[in-house]
Amino acid sequence: MPKVDRATAPRYERQAYPGKLVHRTDGCWKTKLSDPIGLTQMGVGEVELAPGSATGLLHYHHGADEMIYVLEGEVTLVEEGGSEEVLRAGDAAGWKAGDVVGHSIENRSDKPARLLEIGTRPAEDTAIYVGLDLMYRARYGADITIRSRSGRPYEAGEEVPEIEELP
Secondary structure, rough: OOOOOOOOOOOEEEEOOOHHHHHOOOOOEEEEEOOHHHOOOOOEEEEOOOOOOOOOOOOEEEEOOEEEEEEEOOEEEOOOOOOEEEEEOEEEEEOOOOOOOOEEEOOOOOOOOEEEEEEEOEEEEEEEEEEEEEEEEOOOOOOOEEEEOOEEEEOOOOOEEEOOOOO
8 A cells, every 4th residue: 555645745725716705715725645546436635724714615515425534723613504513633523425414614723723534536526505606516537616506607706696595
């Protein structure tokens, strides 16, 4: 089993959202740990969250299981409906594909935090962003496309409208 060289593993700042949401993930850096060794069924990434940063907007996945494991620091798990829970080193949380519970991880502390983000890699996945006309579609091996829920791409600088979720 090959060792992952973290120094050469792909590292990037988290995706940018359209419009005013573009800075929501500033300070969220991910190092892809599974890609350098060719894993295709699951993805593992080390996430570094600066104080005030978040892994993303409230969202849920139709096709992918998702799990986090806190390595260092303190983060707040935020779930749709106002539920919040502080997670510290050694704590884990996860969501099954198709569970319609929006979630996000935020660093509300004054120190950096690190966590592992682990997920399955289905051939296709759709994530819905709670309360927004926003979704993404991913096909394994292709780029992620962020669009309106009707599938229309957002233009550069275009704002994402809020929407009321149906029960």
